[in-house]
Amino acid sequence: MTFSPEVRERLERDAKQIIGRYPKPRSALLPLLHLVQSEEGHVSQDGIEFCAEQLGITPAQVTGVSTFYTQYKHEPVGEYHVGVCINTLCAVMGGDQIWNELTEHTGVGHDEATPDGKVSLERIECNAACDFAPVMMVNWEFFDNMTPEKAKRLVDDLRSGKEVLPSRGPNKLCTWKDASRVLAGFPDGRAHEGVQAGPESLRGLELAKQRGWEAPQSAVAGGSGGSSPQSDTADTGREAPEEPVQAREITDPPPNEPGEPIGGDVKPGSQEGRNQ
Numbered sequence: 001m002t003f004s005p006e007v008r009e010r011l012e013r014d015a016k017q018i019i020g021r022y023p024k025p026r027s028a029l030l031p032l033l034h035l036v037q038s039e040e041g042h043v044s045q046d047g048i049e050f051c052a053e054q055l056g057i058t059p060a061q062v063t064g065v066s067t068f069y070t071q072y073k074h075e076p077v078g079e080y081h082v083g084v085c086i087n088t089l090c091a092v093m094g095g096d097q098i099w100n101e102l103t104e105h106t107g108v109g110h111d112e113a114t115p116d117g118k119v120s121l122e123r124i125e126c127n128a129a130c131d132f133a134p135v136m137m138v139n140w141e142f143f144d145n146m147t148p149e150k151a152k153r154l155v156d157d158l159r160s161g162k163e164v165l166p167s168r169g170p171n172k173l174c175t176w177k178d179a180s181r182v183l184a185g186f187p188d189g190r191a192h193e194g195v196q197a198g199p200e201s202l203r204g205l206e207l208a209k210q211r212g213w214e215a216p217q218s219a220v221a222g223g224s225g226g227s228s229p230q231s232d233t234a235d236t237g238r239e240a241p242e243e244p245v246q247a248r249e250i251t252d253p254p255p256n257e258p259g260e261p262i263g264g265d266v267k268p269g270s271q272e273g274r275n276q
């Protein structure tokens, strides 16, 4: 174990706090892995042994979990870990092209870092942000509607120390280690900053409100917990909308640009507020 006595003492204190949140110590393994990752930037063998000691399980059990989830890195990554979504929708919208051009531009591949240690790249699967495809993430913050040019500029800015803002979420991009600490369960107080859901994500809700669409009562009442066989198939017998949704209605307003304010409700600390 090579953690210095001071670091180990601090990690033990944090680990105790995390473990205390769960009925069984081993349930705290995932946040504990983020905790050791926040210290070293990746999950080292020392980190694995620390988690095993704290939880009373074997290093093999910790390794089994930490190698299953791709958010845990076993080699150092960059200060800014950049993900490019190459899942189906993002791929056909340009994600594959972004990945190809970005790897050529930086000279690094999947889960590799640039020599200056500033940026690493990862091919990532669907980030549940398909309405902003193709998307990228930096330390798990979203950058929407990307292009190869924007992607290369983003990475260049990160490497040169220029401030970049995510399309949604916090007003400041934190480092990979800081993001890992938040995931370990130590909030940085930024969770409610910025735009949480962009207009694209809310468009279906808006259309439903405009047209008076409501969820079937059986679904509202609890779906599978309902009393009739129809409860499990809530849409059975539901009338189709008379007016089909027009393409114009789902593409207006145009997609937002990374770093630019996006429409929708302005919340305290949102991008709109900070760009005025």
Ligand code: FES
Pocket: 085, 086, 087, 088, 089, 090, 091, 125, 126, 127, 128, 129, 130, 133, 134, 135
């Ligand atoms: S496919 Fe990229 S966010 Fe869903």
